[in-house]
Amino acid sequence: MNEYDSNRIFDSIKKIGYEKTENYEDANCYLLNTCHIRDKAKEKVYHEIGRVKKIFRSRKKPLVIIAGCVAQAENAEMLKREPYIDLVIGPQSYHKINDTILNFIKKKEKIEETEFDAVSKFEYLSKIKNKVSKVSSFLTIQEGCDKFCHFCVVPYTRGPEYSRPFKQILDEAKYLADNGSKEIILLGQNVNAYDNEGYRLSDLILNIEKLPEIKRVRYTTSHPKDMTEDLIEVYKTSKKLMPLVHLPVQSGSNKTLRSMNRKHTIEEYLTTFDKLKKINPKIEFSSDFIIGYPGEEDKDFKDTLNLIEKVKFINSFSFIFSPRPGTVAENLDLIDKKISIERLEKIQNILFQNQIQMNKSLENKIVDVLVENLTDDNSKAFGRSEYMTSIIFNGKKSDIGKIVKVRINESNRNTLFGEIITNLGQKVA
Ligand code: SAM
Ligand code: SF4
Numbered sequence: 001m002n003e004y005d006s007n008r009i010f011d012s013i014k015k016i017g018y019e020k021t022e023n024y025e026d027a028n029c030y031l032l033n034t035c036h037i038r039d040k041a042k043e044k045v046y047h048e049i050g051r052v053k054k055i056f057r058s059r060k061k062p063l064v065i066i067a068g069c070v071a072q073a074e075n076a077e078m079l080k081r082e083p084y085i086d087l088v089i090g091p092q093s094y095h096k097i098n099d100t101i102l103n104f105i106k107k108k109e110k111i112e113e114t115e116f117d118a119v120s121k122f123e124y125l126s127k128i129k130n131k132v133s134k135v136s137s138f139l140t141i142q143e144g145c146d147k148f149c150h151f152c153v154v155p156y157t158r159g160p161e162y163s164r165p166f167k168q169i170l171d172e173a174k175y176l177a178d179n180g181s182k183e184i185i186l187l188g189q190n191v192n193a194y195d196n197e198g199y200r201l202s203d204l205i206l207n208i209e210k211l212p213e214i215k216r217v218r219y220t221t222s223h224p225k226d227m228t229e230d231l232i233e234v235y236k237t238s239k240k241l242m243p244l245v246h247l248p249v250q251s252g253s254n255k256t257l258r259s260m261n262r263k264h265t266i267e268e269y270l271t272t273f274d275k276l277k278k279i280n281p282k283i284e285f286s287s288d289f290i291i292g293y294p295g296e297e298d299k300d301f302k303d304t305l306n307l308i309e310k311v312k313f314i315n316s317f318s319f320i321f322s323p324r325p326g327t328v329a330e331n332l333d334l335i336d337k338k339i340s341i342e343r344l345e346k347i348q349n350i351l352f353q354n355q356i357q358m359n360k361s362l363e364n365k366i367v368d369v370l371v372e373n374l375t376d377d378n379s380k381a382f383g384r385s386e387y388m389t390s391i392i393f394n395g396k397k398s399d400i401g402k403i404v405k406v407r408i409n410e411s412n413r414n415t416l417f418g419e420i421i422t423n424l425g426q427k428v429a
Contacts, residue, residue, distance in 0.1 A: 001187050002068060004138040006033045009067060009094055011128045016098050024055050029063040029101070036069035036157050038322040045070050049082055063104065065089060067097075069157035073325065076112040090114035092143070092159050095124030116159030118143055126168045133179040135372045135401050136216075136384070141169050141204060142188030147223065149250075150261045150328035151290060151321060154189050161190060166199040170207055177213040182401050183370055184208055185218045192222035192231055202230040209240040215403055216370055218388075220246050221288075225264045227272045235279045243280060244314075244387045247272070248288035252307030253300035256293055261328070266307060273311055284358070284387055285311050289318040291347060292340025294332035301343050308350055314358040314387060316351045320344050352413055359389065359411035366421055367391070369406045371399040381420075391416045 009031065010020065021027055030052055034045055045066060056062060065087045066078055072090035079085055087100055093113035100111050130139075144158040173184055186204060188194060194201040205217050217240045224247055234241060247269070251257055254265050276283045289304065320340045323330045362385075369383035369391045381395025383404070392415060393406045399420070406418040 001138075001140060001143075001189070002033050002035055004140050004187055005068070005091060005094065007132045007138075008125050008128075008130065009033070009097060011131050012094065012097055012125070013101065014131075015128070016102060024052075025059065027062050028060070029065065031065040031067055034066060034068035034070035036073050036153050036324070038319060038324075041070050042074055045078075046082060049084055053084055063087070063101065065097075065101075067091070067094070069153070071112075072114050072157040073153065075114045079110050079112060086110055088112040088114070090116075091157065092116045092118050092121055095121040116144075118159065118162035122164050122168060126172065129175055130172055131179075132176070132181075134181065135370065136183040136185065137176045137181040138185050138187050139169065139172055139176065140164070140187045141201070142191055142194045145189045145193075147190065147225075147263065148261060148328075150259070151293065151324065153324040153327055156326050158189055161193055163194045163196040166196045166204070169204060173208045173214070174211060177211040180213075180401065182214060182403075183216040183218065184214055185220065187220060189221065190223050190226065191219045192226040192228070200228070200230055202228075202234045205234050205238055205241055209238060214240060216240055216242055216386075218242050218244070222247055224249065224262075224269050224272060232272070232275050232279065235276060235283065242386050242388075243283045244286060245276060245283055246286045249307065250288060250290045251293065251296070251300065252304035253296070254303075256296055256300045256303075259295055260290070260293060266303070269307075270310070284314045286315040287311075287313050287317075289316060289347060290321050291318055291344045292335050292337075293321045294329060294334060296335055296343075301347075304347065305350065308347070308354070312354055313351060315355055315389075318344060318347050318351060356411075356413050358387075359413065359416055362408045362416060363411055364408065366405050366407050367416070367418075368403050369393070370403050371395055371401065373400060385416065389416055390414060391418060393418045393420055395420050 018029060032045060032048060035041060064085050066085055067089045068091055071088045075088060078088050086104055089097055089100060090113060093115055096113050100113055103109055142163045144161045145155045146161045148155050176184060192201050201219060208214060209217050249269055250260060250262060252266055367385045369385060371381050371383040373382055374397060375382055375392060380392050381399055383391050385391055391406055395404065405421040407421050408416045408418040410417040
């Protein structure tokens with residue numbers, strides 16, 4: 001989501017004359033878009049500012065802006081602690097960024113903008129075209145969260161759940177399609193909680209896929225509790241929704257889920273899994289896991305391993321619990337760090353093995369690849385499978401934006417390597 005936000009911030013500040021630069025030293029504005037979800041995020045920001053200070057020691061100081069969730073969480077504190085920072089702007093205030101910058105240039109007034117005003121933000125941004133013309137584009141449809149999982153900072157940094165107007169999203173999707181996007185990834189911290197005047201995520205998927213230019217639709221990140229029947233049903237009716245369901249579970253233990261305030265049980269999670277597999281056995285799952293949550297016992301960890309054994313997630317993120325300021329779990333007793341690390345290593349080994357096996361099973365098979373670009377040295381093409389796996393093959397520039405068939409020759413954990421096939425069975429000369 002920060003990638004989407006950074007691009008939208010840029011679309012906005014372009015209007016007041018800013019351009020992107022690859023060279024730090026050339027910059028007269030330095031904007032750091034931050035994430036607060038785990039670990040020492042705040043310290044990383046101050047460390048980064050230290051680096052910028054060094055670079056600009058003998059140059060004119062750039063305008064320094066901190067955006068994103070650390071800005072939201074720390075607000076005016078940042079201006080006090082680090083005078084090198086000029087503006088602090090939270091994720092629901094980006095519609096004010098141009099005025100804030102212009103005001104600072106004129107009056108040198110340091111400002112912290114951290115109100116939650118998602119409605120105004122999206123109204124403002126919808127008037128500025130989303131200029132990213134990538135083959136695969138993000139499109140934020142929902143922000144914030146009302147679920148208050150005990151470990152998570154999102155409800156405090158992104159604010160309450162907000163769903164963008166249905167039509168506003170369809171307009172942005174159409175604009176992205178007109179500008180070369182072939183895949184749209186619908187984004188939200190709770191993307192499947194999307195609800196605008198009765199329109200749900202399922203309606204968005206079915207409408208966006210009507211755009212002829214769009215070949216693939218994905219969404220992330222969803223909450224198990226919001227996997228409603230209409231969304232499950234879309235896996236039957238949709239022609240372009242990809243068969244990879246990223247459904248974070250965090251833990252396989254009902255006891256841990258309860259103490260995390262996750263609002264669902266493992267049995268309910270597995271019911272969704274069964275329903276989706278029944279609709280389409282090709283559907284695969286990926287997930288997020290938090291390891292070493294306070295109170296996690298060996299038994300709970302084993303439950304997580306059992307769940308992984310059952311679902312065979314093909315690609316997952318796993319993190320050691322990181323206490324976040326202001327959350328319920330912030331002050332709970334941590335479990336022994338050594339145990340957490342051991343458990344993380346164990347779970348990652350298993351998850352990585354699943355990934356390796358899944359990729360290995362594709363060797364000598366033909367997969368559909370949406371070609372995104374050429375590799376850095378222009379010698380090969382890069383694309384993704386239906387399951388989001390990276391594929392490198394002998395494609396060319398004219399393949400970009402197309403879905404091509406690639407025979408997989410080799411694989412490792414993260415990447416598949418292959419050769420393009422024109423007609424089935426016939427390699428390109
Ligand atoms: N809304 C999604 C859900 O409910 O599953 C998750 C979105 S959250 C922004 C992304 C992931 O960050 C979570 O799934 C969780 O695994 C991880 N995460 C959040 N807070 C964390 C914490 N305090 N420590 C470790 N991981 C955390
Ligand atoms: Fe955070 Fe997701 Fe829980 Fe919301 S539902 S509090 S975003 S983990």
